[in-house]
Amino acid sequence: MKGGMAAPRTIALDAMGGDRGPAVVLAGADLALRRHADVSFLLFGDQSRVSVHLAAHPLLAERARAVHADTVVEMQDKPSQAVRRGRKSSMWLAIEAVQKGEADFVVSAGNTGALMAMAKLILTTMPGIERPAIAAQWPTLAGPCIVLDLGANIGATARQLADFALMGAAMARAVFHIERPRVGLLNIGVEEIKGIEEVRQAHAWLKDNGELAIDYRGFVEGDQIGQGVADVLVVEGFAGNIALKTAEGTAKQMAAWMREAMTSSPWSRLGALFAQRGLRTLKARMDTRQFNGGPFLGLNGIAIKSHGGTDAVGFAHAIEVGYQMAESNVLGRLAADLEALHGKLTEPEAAGRSS
């Protein structure tokens, strides 16, 4: 990572990623530019297609450079295929710009598995980190929290879970500006006797480690996430992915029932008219675009995954997440935290079980 606190940021974008490619990516970049007028963009993709959309955004055109990429990673490509054959792809070149120090971070709305595999290969993992994780913001009654891992990997050792806790805390510091984020471990019971051995071991390490810059809150159950009991929630990728998607599905289901309740009769529709202000607030709260942008944590560089189906507003938010992380020097501080944790892992391990 290059650039001090005050330096203008350069942002690498995979212009071909996502369901609508350059149309959404460039419109998103244009929105981001209205917020941060001094950033500049490197737009990796099919030059002819990128140029067409760039012409529609004169402000962006002044602050962006299009870099041609011969190929595109498709959504159905396997990560291993993409890594072998995709070295001239827009995704690869955009990540490589971060590795070369030409950009401060990269955003792609493309194939998640391919993006992770490439980012891991090009940026490499931080010292002591075995596995990167995908994090995301999750709306709660008390504002957004961060949940990780969301499926970068299946299963996690106790050490990986503890690493995830620090990686998530680093992101919370960057995007929520909280010095000592509240961190919880997702588990299937609040009693210490319950849950997976790995989760219990990670719990033992985290709770006995006052040197870490986190406010460790212990086990959290699935039904507490929405209450906002923590700023960061840690879980292995299989259960994390299922939990996030289940929450999304439940929110959609509830929204469908709510819509039906407010349109099922002329009286209901009249009621919706009177309540329109409250209903608008509700709709705004459920707008998933404001939570778009999941960083890959644990790499020597900042890579952000945008939802493939988002629009310009959502893509701009993914850029904002990267921007905040770059501004906060997240990687430097995380490295120090990880060193503090790893240096102590042996000692509390033996004592952990009896607690």
Add this chain to the structure above:
Amino acid sequence: MKGGMAAPRTIALDAMGGDRGPAVVLAGADLALRRHADVSFLLFGDQSRVSVHLAAHPLLAERARAVHADTVVEMQDKPSQAVRRGRKSSMWLAIEAVQKGEADFVVSAGNTGALMAMAKLILTTMPGIERPAIAAQWPTLAGPCIVLDLGANIGATARQLADFALMGAAMARAVFHIERPRVGLLNIGVEEIKGIEEVRQAHAWLKDNGELAIDYRGFVEGDQIGQGVADVLVVEGFAGNIALKTAEGTAKQMAAWMREAMTSSPWSRLGALFAQRGLRTLKARMDTRQFNGGPFLGLNGIAIKSHGGTDAVGFAHAIEVGYQMAESNVLGRLAADLEALHGKLTEPEAAGRSS
């Protein structure tokens, strides 16, 4: 299991289970009796306390026999403790009534872990079943579906997942009256390349097995559950428990936001008045009592776990789940299904990976 299709049912109840013990259990039994006038009850618990509440339900008193139990399993008891020390508890005796053929099924709102441990010990697992599972009904846009395992165990082998599929299908037949239930495997991607090895192996077995009385629908992601894409969804217990609780938490969070939307101003409150009919329907749909009652599947006997915090309406629904399962001869049919599956497990296992 005893009793033919037409025989009146005898139901064993752990009268001391749940947050409010006999008050809710007996009121629930009274409600169940209004639906099935010919059933009778065995009420296990502290005789003096049970008698007090029984006096308030004269109809129930005629159809119930109180059986004294010296002790009670507490919510904080560890399963291993409960099994060792709880052999005179209301929970133990109620389960034992099923094992002895004195009752057709048992319902308890007590300590889940203790109930599972005791049920497994007393009723024993069905032939070929390594692990019982806890199932529950999950509301979707297309009516309820069944999800299992919800935390009876953490992790599951491919064979256990395949068993869960048949166990869930048996429950769907009993409570939804669907001959060939649609069954899905919860996974973190719909592509066959994704997910845990065990899930992929179970997928390979289930999809190539036309003899099973299920309509196998393949992988399902968390966000599809609420759409009602399957009657039965199978997942290992850690992720399943987190998914269920996450959905509950998200529903509560949405409900809080909706309430706020409809009460945030005088205009909103007026709107809520006009829309009250639609909002009542919404509230009824979200009423979790109608989904209460999670059977332990894979045992030689029917044991139903009721939510500890439910009321009489919810407890009566848990009794209804047991009643439907007893009526449908669920165990006999499940045994045949399991035999058909286990007889074929070796052959498709080798071919599974390549599919």
